[in-house]
Amino acid sequence: MNKKIRVAFVYKSSNPYMSKKAWATTYYHFFMDALKRNPELDVSYFPAETNFDTSILKNNFDVILLWENHPWGTPDELIGIKNLNIPVICRINDAHDAKIKGKIAYHEKYKIDYYFGYLPSSFFYKYYPKNFKYKVIIYGVEPSLYENLTPFSQRIKNKILCSGAAASTKFHTQLFERIVRFRGETSMYKHYKLRTMCIKLPYVDYTTTLSHKYVNDDYPKLLAQYRASIASHSLYPVIKYWENTASNCLTFMEVTEKNRADILGFKDNETAIFINEKNYKQKFQEYLEDPNNPKWEQIANAGREYTMANLTNDKAVESLVELMKELIK
Numbered sequence: 001m002n003k004k005i006r007v008a009f010v011y012k013s014s015n016p017y018m019s020k021k022a023w024a025t026t027y028y029h030f031f032m033d034a035l036k037r038n039p040e041l042d043v044s045y046f047p048a049e050t051n052f053d054t055s056i057l058k059n060n061f062d063v064i065l066l067w068e069n070h071p072w073g074t075p076d077e078l079i080g081i082k083n084l085n086i087p088v089i090c091r092i093n094d095a096h097d098a099k100i101k102g103k104i105a106y107h108e109k110y111k112i113d114y115y116f117g118y119l120p121s122s123f124f125y126k127y128y129p130k131n132f133k134y135k136v137i138i139y140g141v142e143p144s145l146y147e148n149l150t151p152f153s154q155r156i157k158n159k160i161l162c163s164g165a166a167a168s169t170k171f172h173t174q175l176f177e178r179i180v181r182f183r184g185e186t187s188m189y190k191h192y193k194l195r196t197m198c199i200k201l202p203y204v205d206y207t208t209t210l211s212h213k214y215v216n217d218d219y220p221k222l223l224a225q226y227r228a229s230i231a232s233h234s235l236y237p238v239i240k241y242w243e244n245t246a247s248n249c250l251t252f253m254e255v256t257e258k259n260r261a262d263i264l265g266f267k268d269n270e271t272a273i274f275i276n277e278k279n280y281k282q283k284f285q286e287y288l289e290d291p292n293n294p295k296w297e298q299i300a301n302a303g304r305e306y307t308m309a310n311l312t313n314d315k316a317v318e319s320l321v322e323l324m325k326e327l328i329k
Contacts, residue, residue, distance in 0.1 A: 002040070004039075004040055004041060004042040005040060005041050005042065005062050005063060005321065005324050005325070005328065006042050006044070006060065006061045006062045006063070007035070007041055007042065007043045007044070007061065007062070007063045007064075007065050007324070008044055008046055008057050008060075008061040008063070008064050008065065008086075009031060009035070009043055009044070009045050009046065009065045009066075009067075010046045010048065010052055010054075010064060010065070010066055010067070010074060010075065010078070011031070011045075011046075011047055011066070011067035011073060011074060012047070012048070012049060012067065012071070012072070012073050012074055012075055013047035013048055013049050014049060015047075015067060015072075015073045017073070018031065018032070018047070018067070018073075020216060020217070021216075022216070023215040023216065024215070024216075024219070025142075025216050025217055026139075026140045026142075026239055027067075029142035029145075029313060030139045030140065030142075030313045030316065030317075031067070032045075033142065033313070034139075034142070034313035034314055034316065034317045035317055037314060037317070038314070038317045038318070038321060040321050041317070041321065044061070048075045049075060050071075050075055050076050050077065051075055051076070051077040051079055052075040052077070052078055052079065053079045053080060054078050054079060054080045054081045054083075054084055055079070055080045055083070055084075057084065057086060058084055058086075061086055062086065062087075062324070062328050063086065063087055063088075063089060063324050063327065063328065064081075064084075064086050064087070064088045064089070065088075065089050065090075065091075066088060066089070066090040066091065066110060066112070067091060068090065068091050068092060068093050069090050069092060069103045069106040069107065069110060069112060069115070070093075070101055070102075070103050070106060071106075073093075074110070078109075078110055078111075081109075081110060081111045082111055084111075087113045087114070087324075087327040087328060088110060088111050088112045088113050088114075089112075089113065089114045089115075089116065089320070089323065089324065089327070090110065090112045090114070090115050090116075091115070091116055091117055092115045092116070092117040092119070092124065092134075093117070095117075095119055095123055095124050095126070095127045095128065096123075096126075096127055096235075098127040098128055099127065104128065104129070107132065112132075113133065113327060114133045114134070114135065114323060114327065115128075115132060115133065115134045115135070116134065116135045116136070116137040116320065116323065117134075117136070117137065118136065118137065118138045118139065118140070118237065118238075118239065119136070119236050120136065120236055120237075120259075120260035120263050121134055121136060122260060123235065123236045123260070135319070135323055136263060137316050137319045137320055137323075138242065138264065138310075138311050138315075138316055138319075139313050139316035139317075140239035140242060140243065140311075140313065140316075141239075141242050141243060141246045141307060141308075141311055141312045141313060142312075142313050143308060143312050143313070143314065145217055145219075145220050146220050146246045146247060146248075146304075146308070149220060149221070149223075149224035149247060149248060150224040150225065152227055152248055152297045152300055152301075153297070155224065155225060155226050155227045156205075156225055156226045156227065157227045157228075157291040157292070158203070158288065158291065159203055159204070159205045159226065159228075160203060160204050160205070160226065160228045160229065160230060160252065160284060160287070160288075161204075161205050161207075161222070161223065161225070161226040161228070161229040161230065161249070162195060162198050162199050162204050162205070162206045162207075162229070162230040162232075163206070163207045163208075163222065163223075163229075163240075164195070164208070164240055165188065165191075165192060165195075165208065166188070166192045166195050166196045166199055166206070166208070167187075167188040167189040167191075167192050167193070167195075167196040190234065190235065191233060191234060191235055192232070192233065192234065193234045193277070194232045194234055194254050194275070194276070194277055194280065195230065195232040195233070195234075195254075197277065197280070198230050198232065198280060201281070201284070203284065203288060204230070204284075205226070207222075219243065220243070220246070220247045223243065223244055223247035223249055224247050224248070224249075226249060227249065227250055227291065227296065227297075227300070228249060228250040228251075228252065228287055228291075228296070229244045229247070229249040229250070229251055229252070230244075230251075230252045230275075231243075231244045231245075231251050231252070231253045231254065231272075232252075232253075232254040232275070233254065233259060233261075234254065234256075234258070234259055235258070235259055236259050236260060236261070237259060237260070237261040237263070237264055241253055241261065241264060241266075242264065242307050242311040245266070245271065245272060245300075245303035245304055245306070245307040245311075246304060246307045246308060246311075246312075247304075248300050248301065248303075248304045249300060249303075250272075250273065250287065250296045250297075250299055250300040250303075251272045251273065251300075251303055252272075252273050252275045252280070252283060252284065252287075253266060253272040253273065253274055253275065254274075254275055254276065255268070255272075255274040255275075255276070256276050264311065265306070265310060266303065266306065269299065270299065270302055271299065271302045271303040271306045272299070272303050273287070273299065
């Protein structure tokens, strides 16, 4: 039997996403459950607040895994990290704020060897130096949360669900976003342009992230109330894309040359319905005018099957294990 890879996962003890109390449990299940399920890993957890003495890891671990490259989710000081000959792998969250939040400085401070996340490589390297190493790993779907959901035929069929953040639909706020903030990618409108356009439509049921009871592990139950849902982000694909398909929704998915959502592997009219700023209304109408057409359920089923076969937390950990093996060989 091959020796297991000994992984030390270091994260900030006050990080709300490392408990099941946060509104989203996506990260919790990946780090706390999926890592431990993998038979090739032996994972130990090291929560610390401001400082963590890494000397206790010497000779005991093969890989150090960090929550992120910023003291919001990782202790600010990893004491003695530069004295260790252990590769450091770090998850990245948002890339567009790398300079704003000083994340790039933590590359040397944390002695990071490799980054991973679900952002397309092109978007990562738009904000990080080209010599930083990065691997796309699609995590976020915890399989057990997507079992025993409401059957497709019993769901709401004359509305399309859209949930999550969006830009303001108020004129003055939009004007400010477009004129003052649009140059940078902190703009809500720049991130959620198409999503914001969608929520204005009368047949789209929109709910913000926290304005419903389906938080924590219950989010799939919200999705499972609807036959159709919208997954839209104008700069890059987000977890919502594969959460929606995992919930057996017919997913209207924003896929463009700009957001590079094509990296997920979905196929238009086979596992999802691709939309953009020019065709989204037409695509919605095609569904709403004939919601009982069996092809919609076939696409939803195929989308779910593809997601559960390729885009679950367990598949993500397998990809992470491959990276670990490359670094320690």
